[in-house]
Amino acid sequence: MGVFSALTTAVSGMTAQSYALENISGNIANSRTAGYKRVDTSFADLVPDAALNRQIAGSVAAYSRATNSIQGDLNPTRIDTNVAINGDGFFVVDQRSSGVGANTQFANKNLYTRRGDFDFDANGYLVNGAGYYLKGLKIDQVTGQLIGTQPDVLRITKEQFPAKATTSIEYRANIPAYPKTNKADSTVPGSELLSPAGFTSNPLSTTQGGAGVVIGSDMTSFLSQSIPGGSVTVYDTLGKATSVELRWAKTTNASAGPPATTDTWNLFVAENTGAAGAAVAYRNANTSITFDATGQMTNPAGGNIALPTMTIGGTTVTGINLTTGGNGLTQNGDVSGQIDARSIRQDGYTAGTLDRVSVSAEGQVIGTFSNGQVVALAQLSVARFNADNSLKRLDGGAFEETIESGPPIIGLGTSQLVGGSVEQSNTDIADEFSKMIVTQQAYSANTKVITTAQEMLTSVFNIIR
Template sequence: MDVFSALQTAVSGMKAQGFSLENISGNIANSQTTGFKRVDTSFVDLVAEQAPNRQVSGSVRANSVLTNSIQGNIISTEIPTNMALNGPGFFAVQTKTSDVNGQTSFSPGNLYTRRGDFTKDAEGYLRNGGGAYLTGTSLDPATGLATGEGPIQISTLPVPAKPTSTIEYSANLPKTPTVSLVGKTFTDSTNPTNVDATARVGSVTAKDAAVLLAGSLAGPSLTAYSASGAPVDVNTRWAKVQDASPAVGDTPAKSDVWNLYYANSSTNGGINSTWTNSGTAFQFDGSGKLTSPNADAVNIANLTVDDINLGTISFKYGEGGLTAHNAGGISPSIQRQDGFSSGTLNSLSVSETGEVLGSYSNGNTVSLAKIKVVQFTNPDGLKADSSGNYRQTLDSGAPVTGLNATTIEGQNIEQSNTDIASEFSKMIVTQQAYSANTKVISTAQDMMSSLINIIR
């Protein structure tokens, strides 16, 4: 290498250190930018083609090194729609392209970001501080069915009432209850009990209500909803109507049989109410296992309380959810129904699995959207875009939708992964390296001056 080559090498060193300083300055400038990923610098030597015994160290080139795979600190905020990815992955977002006559248009392709400071704008979209719109699957709050893919838009319209169609209940009935209807008679009621496998629907009149209450145990009591959203209190009783007995001669063996009754009134405590048999003989074997009906649910037709017909209600107890081997009273474990009254949206939240949840004035919390999160084989191969967004490249690979092991932390954001102390240290090293390259230029200039002075 001659003096001129040394000058060129020193210049390349100054350019490389200047490039490094540019990255350092950008990292420091964005140390408080949500979801920002710092850019490090790597240096590569450039050696001209020479014989082995004539090779020199050569000049230098600086390259950027992305740190998209390095997570920043997660801090809590007071905004419920803020979210941070705890683990690898990116939010899929789109940008607004136009807004004409109230119609918003978005970019056709997705961008990807770790910036999760999303808030609901005036149109109901979830937009972050960089102007990107969160995408995913929007859901109907009443049915839970998907309504579309793309930017998530939260509707502020009231959710309509949903009539109760299913009551879920599981319990362990007593093997030998302290009270039962076995051998009891009703003076004013017709076919009020099922003492065999025939599914009869009978009504116990108000005159016989006292006999029923004295020979039965309290069952599930919950609030159901009519088609208009009106709340209806449904009170039930379990009564044993037949004891198990072995086969004797031509007389077949009998199982333990229980009946389920519901009150036709919700206001008088059941004493003066009529009670309707649900119409199913629940039969249990000696071990307390349900043997009939051979299903995990039964239908109660025209369930009517306070003259409000709730229609056909599925009484669902699940496989093994209804048994009869308890000691003493009834031990319930599940008791819920799927109806609700109309309600207005009160607040939003984000679950770990990526659901945007809405809490309504009717007490329900329903899923309004599913957030789209993607992962890349090589996240450091993404191309940085403005406002904290990234574009897919050949190096990054195709996006794979799904959280995998990543969780979403609602009411949190991810900070920049820039370490100010580390950047200051790199700045000092860069400054010294730049000064050293200028010293090479000064020395080369002195050598050239000496060479020129030879001929003077």
């Protein structure tokens, strides 16, 4: 029986090496397939039960060994929607079951892949080169909170991003202790101040007994007794842009003595610089802005100045606060005598459309809109497994959960996503060719065993002739 057993063992060896060669050929064929995980071959000896001193080497069986946990090289593609996982984890994807366009129906089954060459199709779905659709959680663009808890197929359309009315203007500047207005004369005390004398309508704030407006006939006097404070574009609820011009005028000097005890300024906003006669040209914010001896603002408390409601160029401007953060507005000496505006920023914007989409390291799908807004649109779902080499392989570089792999753990963990890149196959061509040579030699050796066994059997047959 020994010769016949040798034949059987050699056949099992040829079968095992053929199995290994099949895996090697598949690895080589997919050496350029994005996200592909090579399949190695492991061998197990099959030993028949026998007495201790009669045990033989036995035959062999071949098994596949997954390499899902071995990462391939990350290749930059410069395509914003391409994304690779640097570390453990798989993208959660789904398959289309029926329908087209907005009526596409999906299998509603979570599959997993490392193939991240996602791009938009005509309907706004992110689909990879193997036809799998990316899943994740949408993000509320207003609150920034995740919508839902279960991953769903992501669809990002180029709808308009709504306009936002300006509610706050961040203003950080230094106001000169001595403003060099056109009327200012260092030899004449108080010439740098805004004096209501000569004005038809008292421009001082209502808190100082004034009318709180500058009319067209007083424009020349007002401009010569105030200094520019900068301008900023603001937006109404429909996203219509309007330029807001600020001017500052100093009204009292603490150094002049009682009744003035602080340095006081008035802020004016241009309503109609082309106004004539009794038409309003500038409106006073009607807040006495005061500074102490160190140049720090003491009023209003908190540093917020409410701008007056007005109509500028046909657009109503209302509900806007000038915020200074408490210490953003100071009054210090400045040889120029002009306002040094370090920052004038507002929080409104016009409506916009989606220009481009990218993926952050944390897995957020970031949308950049034509109005300059950058908003998180969705959160990609990344699944990790305790035994990712026990996942079942599917066509197109996808995997599905098995009992052996355990349930998915949703979350990046210590991994990061790399936008604009794709993970390449983890196949090493040189290594596969080395395995192929060894496999070929092992297969040839097994055929030699069969030839030898055949010669031995021929000798036996010749004895009885």
